[in-house]
Amino acid sequence: MGDNHNLSDYEAASEEFSWDDIFAEADWEAPGDLNIAHEVCDRHAADKDRVALYQVSEDGDLTTVPFWQLAEESNQFANLLESMGVERGDRVFSYMPRIPEHYVAMVGTLKRGAVWGSVNERFGPEGIAYRLADCDTSVVLTTTDNRETVAEALEDVPSVEQVITVDRGDGVPDGDIAFGDRLEGAERNYETADTGGDDNALLYYTSGTTGPAKGVLHEHRWIAGVAATQRYTMDIKPGDCYWSTADLGWLTGPINTLGAWFWGATMFTYEGEFDPAEWAELLDEHPITILFSVPTAYRMLRENESLLDDVSLDLRLAGSVGEPLSPGVVTWGEETLGVTILDTYGQTETGNFIINNYPSMEVRPGSMGKPIPGVEAAIVDPDTGEVVEPGETGQIAERPDFPCFFAEYWEKPEKTASCFVDGPDGEWYLSGDLAYRDEDGYFWFEGRADDVIISSGYRIGPFEVESALGEHEAVAEAAVVPKPDPERTNIVKAYVVPSEGYEPSDSLAEDIKTKVKTDLAAHEYPREVEFREEMPKTVTGKIRRTELQDLAQAEAEAGDD
Numbered sequence: 322m323g324d325n326h327n328l329s330d331y332e333a334a335s336e337e338f339s340w341d342d343i344f345a346e347a348d349w350e351a352p353g354d355l356n357i358a359h360e361v362c363d364r365h366a367a368d369k370d371r372v373a374l375y376q377v378s379e380d381g382d383l384t385t386v387p388f389w390q391l392a393e394e395s396n397q398f399a400n401l402l403e404s405m406g407v408e409r410g411d412r413v414f415s416y417m418p419r420i421p422e423h424y425v426a427m428v429g430t431l432k433r434g435a436v437w438g439s440v441n442e443r444f445g446p447e448g449i450a451y452r453l454a455d456c457d458t459s460v461v462l463t464t465t466d467n468r469e470t471v472a473e474a475l476e477d478v479p480s481v482e483q484v485i486t487v488d489r490g491d492g493v494p495d496g497d498i499a500f501g502d503r504l505e506g507a508e509r510n511y512e513t514a515d516t517g518g519d520d521n522a523l524l525y526y527t528s529g530t531t532g533p534a535k536g537v538l539h540e541h542r543w544i545a546g547v548a549a550t551q552r553y554t555m556d557i558k559p560g561d562c563y564w565s566t567a568d569l570g571w572l573t574g575p576i577n578t579l580g581a582w583f584w585g586a587t588m589f590t591y592e593g594e595f596d597p598a599e600w601a602e603l604l605d606e607h608p609i610t611i612l613f614s615v616p617t618a619y620r621m622l623r624e625n626e627s628l629l630d631d632v633s634l635d636l637r638l639a640g641s642v643g644e645p646l647s648p649g650v651v652t653w654g655e656e657t658l659g660v661t662i663l664d665t666y667g668q669t670e671t672g673n674f675i676i677n678n679y680p681s682m683e684v685r686p687g688s689m690g691k692p693i694p695g696v697e698a699a700i701v702d703p704d705t706g707e708v709v710e711p712g713e714t715g716q717i718a719e720r721p722d723f724p725c726f727f728a729e730y731w732e733k734p735e736k737t738a739s740c741f742v743d744g745p746d747g748e749w750y751l752s753g754d755l756a757y758r759d760e761d762g763y764f765w766f767e768g769r770a771d772d773v774i775i776s777s778g779y780r781i782g783p784f785e786v787e788s789a790l791g792e793h794e795a796v797a798e799a800a801v802v803p804k805p806d807p808e809r810t811n812i813v814k815a816y817v818v819p820s821e822g823y824e825p826s827d828s829l830a831e832d833i834k835t836k837v838k839t840d841l842a843a844h845e846y847p848r849e850v851e852f853r854e855e856m857p858k859t860v861t862g863k864i865r866r867t868e869l870q871d872l873a874q875a876e877a878e879a880g881d882d
């Protein structure tokens with residue numbers, strides 16, 4: 322082990338590490354002059370054979386996009402934005418599948434110096450509208466398949482002036498900008514915006530416990546942080562073919578894509594949803610050397626492991642993020658995939674996976690590993706900011722001074738300020754996650770400190786789901802809590818007090834579920850709805866979610882569902 326990896330000795334690298342070394346790998350004089358798009362794309366374009374992206378459509382067709390083509394088409398997209406009047410700093414959001422156009426638009430938006438954001442297609446009109454309106458998005462990019470959903474959302478988003486639509490066979494509606502036609506006519510050269518490390522680049526939404534989702538803002542310096550993780554944790558090398566199953570609608574998508582492109586590696590993406598048989602086939606057919614996914618997907622592959630029997634794997638590394646990776650899955654991976662799945666930990670706020678396992682470091686299955694070189698992390702007492710003893714539970718905290726650490730929650734200064742605590746030797750950012758550190762410095766996840774629900778790797782704020790439930794005429798009061806689930810870690814369970822005149826029934830429960838699923842989001846809807854006559858409340862009238870959570874937990878333990 323060790324010598325042939327980018328990180329051969331974790332301890333030594335942590336001692337020697339300097340962010341300047343990563344900035345020095347950039348083409349421009351970073352961090353003063355830094356544009357993500359230039360660093361991840363244009364500088365690899367001279368090598369005509371170098372592939373940026375292999376994309377497999379739902380029908381199984383393969384599209385190959387070399388870096389030179391990505392550079393040219395993203396130039397055209399930047400020109401298009403400029404001709405539409407999109408200024409530096411304006412927000413451009415996407416709502417579309419994993420098709421080549423999506424990647425071109427992300428890079429092109431950054432070239433223009435505009436701010437790129439994306440909403441995953443699981444969200445419905447309500448979920449989309451909230452996010453686009455919150456940050457006054459000016460342009461939305463979508464496909465003809467999604468156009469109706471977007472139209473419904475845009476009724477509540479006055480800031481959006483133009484929609485760019487990729488024609489997937491239905492014809493682009495009048496008034497929209499047709500992606501294909503307009504790109505074709507656009508100039509192939511573009512002078513990339515002369516941004517610096519502190520200019521705004523990305524805006525991704527994350528759910529909160531006490532209020533609506535928050536926009537997490539990242540600046541161009543972010544790229545140095547993700548480049549470090551891709552180099553040290555995912556061990557990216559030229560020649561790798563890296564399948565990150567994450568969508569561009571979550572920050573994990575850009576982290577893996579842009580971080581790997583910084584080093585000139587090739588990304589692989591599949592347009593379709595998770596399907597074990599399809600995945601097994603893709604792993605068989607394509608020379609994928611690195612796989613990055615979430616524990617739920619690995620668990621579902623394990624459930625269907627016979628599908629992997631005759632698959633010829635090229636994997637040399639696998640990674641995971643988003644929720645606890647159980648030791649059993651790690652062992653299974655070693656036996657069946659032939660690689661140790663490396664658990665990594667991060668948040669949209671930390672911009673990246675920052676407490677990780679590394680191919681050259683001993684893995685303790687069940688542990689998230691250790692902080693990447695260049696990030697100081699600890700377990701602290703959230704009230705005092707003091708570092709706690711090994712073995713003691715506290716909050717995961719980081720010194721907020723690394724490049725991919727977020728700039729702010731979009732226009733929510735109080736929310737931003739509330740994440741920090743002044744400790745005896747400086748400031749810590751508090752993650753809201755509970756963990757402990759063992760004697761040897763490995764971090765072990767224990768749970769969330771707040772009410773945020775982790776389900777299938779998604780972070781779900783109860784507030785947003787409860788608000789959506791409240792929109793149903795039959796719902797007088799609602800509270801949602803996590804209910805432990807063997808495959809999804811948790812499911813969202815809703816307790817509902819029906820409005821007057823409504824009788825609890827299975828069909829009413831189904832109706833409520835469907836409404837949340839279609840209006841808000843397909844991953845946030847409650848998979849279980851239970852009616853109650855009243856909610857447990859505190860003396861001040863707040864719903865006691867912990868009590869409901871205990872009920873749901875007991876129910877899960879009893880296997881009573």
Ligand code: WT7
Pocket residue numbers: 527572573576641642643644645646664665666667668669670671672673674689752753754766769775778779780
């Ligand atoms: C939350 C963040 C960089 C983007 C990743 C997703 C949970 C994340 C792990 C892990 C246990 C994990 C935490 C965290 N989480 N990784 N390895 N083990 N829990 O970012 O969607 O903002 O979610 O996911 O609770 O706070 P996100």
